[in-house]
Amino acid sequence: xxxxxxxxxxxxxxxxxxxxxxxxxxxxxxxxxxxxxxxxxxxxxxxxxxxxxxxxxxxxxxxxxxxxxxxxxxxxxxxxxxxxxxxxxxxxxxxxxxxxxxxxxxxxxxxxxxxxxxxxxxxxxxxxxxxxxxxxxxxxxxxx
Numbered sequence: 001x002x003x004x005x006x007x008x009x010x011x012x013x014x015x016x017x018x019x020x021x022x023x024x025x026x027x028x029x030x031x032x033x034x035x036x037x038x039x040x041x042x043x044x045x046x047x048x049x050x051x052x053x054x055x056x057x058x059x060x061x062x063x064x065x066x067x068x069x070x071x072x073x074x075x076x077x078x079x080x081x082x083x084x085x086x087x088x089x090x091x092x093x094x095x096x097x098x099x100x101x102x103x104x105x106x107x108x109x110x111x112x113x114x115x116x117x118x119x120x121x122x123x124x125x126x127x128x129x130x131x132x133x134x135x136x137x138x139x140x141x142x143x144x
Contacts, residue, residue, distance in 0.1 A: 048127035052120040059116020070105045
């Protein structure tokens, strides 16, 4: 098998292997169809989705790390409070404080998740806008 007919090419770290549709489609020339532009558009779509997935993954990693930190902080506080002699008297106060802390933590985690989702969606939204603009421009070129 020659190097030209391989379906994937090795890129540098972080790059996605790709199939060169441009070479394949150059055999099938159709009047008025720019295969290079079509392939480039789809490549950009895939890159946008990969970027959105990367952002979402990093956001969820941060969320999980923060959940682990919250659990550790909570357990340290529970152990420290349990060792106090007057802990029995403070149960109501401790429960109230724990509930308020849990609500604050839940709010923080929800905000982290929303931020991550917003950033990932923004990448996809931008790519959709570029596709719509490309379609408009294609329509203008076809009408000329």
